[in-house]
Amino acid sequence: MNSVLSSILSWDFISSGIRVTTPVLLAALGALVAELAGTPNIALEGTMLFSAFVGVIISGFTQSLWLSVIGALLTGIIMSSILAYFSLKLKTDIIMAAIALNIFASGGTIYALYLLTGDKGSSASLKSLVLPNIDIPIIKNIPILGDILSGHHILTYVAIILVFLIQYMLYKTPLGLRIRSVGESPDAARSVGISVFKTQYIALIISGMLASLGGIFLSMGYVSWFARDMTSGRGFIALAAQALGGTSAYGVALGSLLFGFSEALSFSLQFLDIPYEVTQSMPFIITVGALAFYAWSKTKSKRNKEL
Amino acid sequence: MKSTKRYEIYRTLIAIAIALALGYILILISAFPKGDIAFFEKLKTAIKDANKAFQTFLLSPVLKYRRGNWIFNLRGFIQWMNESVPIIITGLAVSLVFTAKHFNIGAEGQLFLGAAIATGAAIYFPSIPIITPIIVILIASLVGAGWSAIPGYLKSKWNASEVVTSLMLNYVALYMGLFIIKTFLRDPNAGQLVSLKFSDSASLFLLNTRYRWHSGIIIAIVMSIALWFIMKKTTWGYKVRLVGNNKYFAHYSGINTQKTFFQVHLLSGAIAGTAGIIELLGYYGRFVWLYSPGYGWDGIIIATLARNNPIYVPFAALFLSYIRVGAKTMGRYTNIPPEMVSILQATIILLVTAEAFLSQMRQKAIEKEAKKSEEVITGGEIHE
Numbered sequence: 001m002n003s004v005l006s007s008i009l010s011w012d013f014i015s016s017g018i019r020v021t022t023p024v025l026l027a028a029l030g031a032l033v034a035e036l037a038g039t040p041n042i043a044l045e046g047t048m049l050f051s052a053f054v055g056v057i058i059s060g061f062t063q064s065l066w067l068s069v070i071g072a073l074l075t076g077i078i079m080s081s082i083l084a085y086f087s088l089k090l091k092t093d094i095i096m097a098a099i100a101l102n103i104f105a106s107g108g109t110i111y112a113l114y115l116l117t118g119d120k121g122s123s124a125s126l127k128s129l130v131l132p133n134i135d136i137p138i139i140k141n142i143p144i145l146g147d148i149l150s151g152h153h154i155l156t157y158v159a160i161i162l163v164f165l166i167q168y169m170l171y172k173t174p175l176g177l178r179i180r181s182v183g184e185s186p187d188a189a190r191s192v193g194i195s196v197f198k199t200q201y202i203a204l205i206i207s208g209m210l211a212s213l214g215g216i217f218l219s220m221g222y223v224s225w226f227a228r229d230m231t232s233g234r235g236f237i238a239l240a241a242q243a244l245g246g247t248s249a250y251g252v253a254l255g256s257l258l259f260g261f262s263e264a265l266s267f268s269l270q271f272l273d274i275p276y277e278v279t280q281s282m283p284f285i286i287t288v289g290a291l292a293f294y295a296w297s298k299t300k301s302k303r304n305k306e307l
Numbered sequence: 308m309k310s311t312k313r314y315e316i317y318r319t320l321i322a323i324a325i326a327l328a329l330g331y332i333l334i335l336i337s338a339f340p341k342g343d344i345a346f347f348e349k350l351k352t353a354i355k356d357a358n359k360a361f362q363t364f365l366l367s368p369v370l371k372y373r374r375g376n377w378i379f380n381l382r383g384f385i386q387w388m389n390e391s392v393p394i395i396i397t398g399l400a401v402s403l404v405f406t407a408k409h410f411n412i413g414a415e416g417q418l419f420l421g422a423a424i425a426t427g428a429a430i431y432f433p434s435i436p437i438i439t440p441i442i443v444i445l446i447a448s449l450v451g452a453g454w455s456a457i458p459g460y461l462k463s464k465w466n467a468s469e470v471v472t473s474l475m476l477n478y479v480a481l482y483m484g485l486f487i488i489k490t491f492l493r494d495p496n497a498g499q500l501v502s503l504k505f506s507d508s509a510s511l512f513l514l515n516t517r518y519r520w521h522s523g524i525i526i527a528i529v530m531s532i533a534l535w536f537i538m539k540k541t542t543w544g545y546k547v548r549l550v551g552n553n554k555y556f557a558h559y560s561g562i563n564t565q566k567t568f569f570q571v572h573l574l575s576g577a578i579a580g581t582a583g584i585i586e587l588l589g590y591y592g593r594f595v596w597l598y599s600p601g602y603g604w605d606g607i608i609i610a611t612l613a614r615n616n617p618i619y620v621p622f623a624a625l626f627l628s629y630i631r632v633g634a635k636t637m638g639r640y641t642n643i644p645p646e647m648v649s650i651l652q653a654t655i656i657l658l659v660t661a662e663a664f665l666s667q668m669r670q671k672a673i674e675k676e677a678k679k680s681e682e683v684i685t686g687g688e689i690h691e
């Protein structure tokens with residue numbers, strides 16, 4: 001027990017929690033923007049997967065970080081555009097269209113991986129790059145604080161900045177107001193001259209780009225390869241984190257942290273004799289529990305208001 | 308409504324045709340040779356190889372080429388039939404919740420956990436012919452119903468998104484199922500993680516012993532007919548459809564919508580729960596999965612293709628398993644990855660669910676319909 005406690009109270013635990021949180025947080029912010037626009041984006045999983053793939057392939061063939069990041073972002077934009085086109089123009093149910101995109105990404109990445117590298121499992125044969133970790137000058141020399149704040153992955157910092165940016169965008173800019181009003185009531189928004197299609201399209205694009213960043217964190221963050229289905233449900237977890245966090249980016253960040261740290265905890269608990277399957281399923285159980293609690297308290301407060 | 312129905316059929320057929328054309332292009336791309344030959348030479352060999360591969364893809368579940376003749380491919384046919392069983396069943400389960408406009412996508416978890424727990428019964432329950440498989444399947448269905456009840460309860464009671472909770476529970480079911488197999492039911496003599504063998508009379512009746520064609524296909528089709536009957540001919544089925552069409556209207560006409568939703572989740576889970584164990588009883592004779600087999604997701608495709616109508620579900624499933632068996636056989640003889648099928652599946656879902664795809668055609672169909680019915684009402688003359 002002591003070894004578990006000491007491992008939980010260590011910096012390693014915190015940094016592994018932050019590491020697990022990063023991709024989920026990025027995608028969850030994407031889930032938030034789409035959700036507020038009234039177009040829930042279940043395709044985050046597929047978008048992350050395809051972007052992770054494209055990032056690795058481009059960096060493997062061109063050895064350029066910039067090109068691979070741009071390529072991954074473009075992938076996110078294309079996936080979101082397909083989703084937007086089908087759901088907004090052709091009136092496909094958005095959940096169905098998203099499920100189709102997820103299926104497409106899961107099989108399509110394997111197909112393309114095999115064509116390009118001759119391997120169906122992973123891109124290990126390609127020499128691809130990773131995005132760097134960043135040391136913050138001055139702060140990195142402060143004991144303890146430096147350990148916590150400095151030396152993380154560049155996308156971790158990007159994610160943190162994006163939490164504030166997205167919050168600002170949603171609640172302080174005209175675009176945010178349009179997104180929220182379209183999500184609240186498309187008809188009312190239309191009647192005051194807001195283009196519902198354009199707004200939802202923009203929201204889905206932003207959502208896809210955020211998921212792309214989450215995707216390349218997986219394949220170019222701490223590893224330098226792509227493996228089939230390597231997102232393993234993180235896009236879905238991001239949806240759960242958004243559902244937990246409600247309508248603010250800060251809430252969504254907390255929801256993602258809850259998941260990230262419960263997963264980090266599940267790594268630590270493996271030192272005990274608890275079976276692997278139990279620790280692995282813990283983050284999901286905690287998420288369902290938290291979701292249930294959140295839903296319960298919301299209905300309760302609604303009832304109290306009615307009384 | 309006849310011509311609008313015809314339009315639905317056209318749309319499905321066109322979606323399938325586009326997907327198959329796309330399939331041909333993907334095969335052509337994978338068949339493209341490498342090396343320093345001229346482009347047209349390459350294209351020529353690619354087209355030749357692609358045509359051959361495409362032929363295997365399209366025909367192998369029913370026909371094979373032997374000594375200059377096309378003969379019936381019994382093995383392929385049985386593989387086709389067997390592969391369609393679990394996805395017919397999950398297709399039914401998903402179409403039921405989708406009819407009620409809920410998106411419980413937990414069929415995957417329900418079938419996995421149902422199969423894992425029922426495996427215990429299939430191993431240890433006293434071996435009685437006919438009775439044992441029935442009891443094992445019933446246990447799986449109870450587990451599936453119980454597992455589906457969680458998101459169902461959370462949704463109908465507190466309005467927690469069933470999409471998210473059922474997704475999360477899929478992972479929990481996967482880990483729990485593997486844990487049960489590993490700790491209690493593992494066969495210590497087998498090289499990899501599989502359960503002990505089922506007891507002798509637990510397995511399903513075989514229609515062909517050589518290639519193990521099991522009677523799961525009969526069970527699946529009976530289930531489709533039963534569910535079709537429930538949905539179209541009983542008051543409960545009518546209620547579910549009403550609730551799905553307009554829950555406010557249903558509520559004001561005195562239907563307890565929350566209760567109906569909950570019942571839908573229960574029945575759907577009960578159906579999904581049996582999908583996995585039926586395949587294990589019929590084909591493998593023990594628990595063999597190390598990860599989610601993905602049938603729950605297939606169920607979504609099938610429900611979509613079948614427009615949530617249980618009677619169309621077997622056709623949709625037969626179609627899907629047909630192209631899969633075709634792709635797998637093709638993958639054995641060429642180096643074209645069978646995963647390309649999922650690109651075709653995605654295309655089909657997108658086009659079939661796109662309300663406005665080919666909408667002009669539909670518009671015309673509706674206008675024609677309206678004119679015709681007007682003619683009937685006015686006795687041949689159309690008045691303004």
